[in-house]
Amino acid sequence: MIEIKKSYKIDAPTKDVYKALVAYSRYPKYMMGIQKARVRKKLDKSKALVVYNISLFGKDLTYVLKMNEKTNTSLSWTLHESTYMNHNSGKWTLKSNGNGSTSVQYNLKIKLNFHIPAFLLKRGAQSQVKKLHTHFKTYCETGETIPNEEI
Helix, strand or coil: CEEEEEEEEECCCHHHHHHHHCCHHHHHHHCCCEEEEEEEEEEECCEEEEEEEEEECCEEEEEEEEEEEECCCEEEEEEEEECCEEEEEEEEEEEECCCCCEEEEEEEEEEECCCCCHHHHHHHHHHHHHHHHHHHHHHHHHCCCCCHHHC
């Protein structure tokens, strides 16, 4: 299993950052690496099953996460269904800095059910997470997306 942690600041109000996090179907616009995302089922007011389509190590993969939303403070998830992952959990934690900016903490734990050397998986995942967060930060701050080749 690998774990990735990332902390940074977004120059945008916390409520706007949170709105972008829970707009799952819009992820392909500002979350690099996610080709498609859609809510399969709303479980209650704060929980949903979300289907993701991503490209990982040259393979197009689909999995379902159970999302747990806490308005303007956090978004966490656990793996609900996958044919290639044994584990996928994580959390976005948001904190208003009081000046129109937001502190972001991101945690991800994943374990695949096929063999990839741990150092390669971690390197690939860290690269993907860095690009995803660069895109997300830019989108939250400007409303614009950036071309992949600029990352």
